[in-house]
Amino acid sequence: MKFGGLIIKNNKKLLLTIVFLWVGFLVLTAFSISLSTDPIITKEDFLAESLHPMSIFVHNLLSAFFLILLGNLTLGLYAIYALLLNIYITSYAIYFVYTETGMFSYAFAIILIHGILEIPAICLCFLLSSFTLRLSLNKIFGHHVFHMNSANEKVALVLLMIVLYFIASIVEAYMTPALSGTMYQIL
Secondary structure, X not given: OHHHHHHHHHXXXXXXXXXXXXXXXXXXXXXXXXXXXXXXXXXXXXXXXOOOHHHHHHHHHHHHXXXXXXXXXXXXXXXXXXXXXXXXXXXXXXXXXXXXXXXXXXXXXXXXXXXXXXXXXXXXXXXXXXXXXXXXXXXXXOOOOOOOOOXXXXXXXXXXXXXXXXXXXXXXXHHHHHHHHHHHHHO
């Protein structure tokens, strides 16, 4: 655990930037919802569907490894694009669920039940896919702006990312649909 904490500490600038972006978009989404005057179309059958966890896991893992490869090949440009797209999709999904159900707490919870694990995995994926960008920026500025992860740190980050995606896929496949049904009836 000490090694993992050191990796997080060494990359805290970048990880905190990602967290602030994500939280900022979610706060803006919540603010937008609170100002919304759009009519709400309540749908009784708006519950999360259950998918097989292995298909979710394989999809997320293949997407992550593709992002790591393409992000580094494009000097981090694709990594930035994919990160911003994921942030936007999270916010839009919350807004969409709200407009369909009229329940803000349900919309927020249903998206973030598995997002609590998937969002950190996406952040780790961004960290791995922006290696060439950080290396380039360090060379351009001529000093150590961003921490450059060692091979051991990269392996630890990949393993942690895989574990997070695996647990998130199980939560998304089983817990999200079950909790969405229960929450929908309560709220």
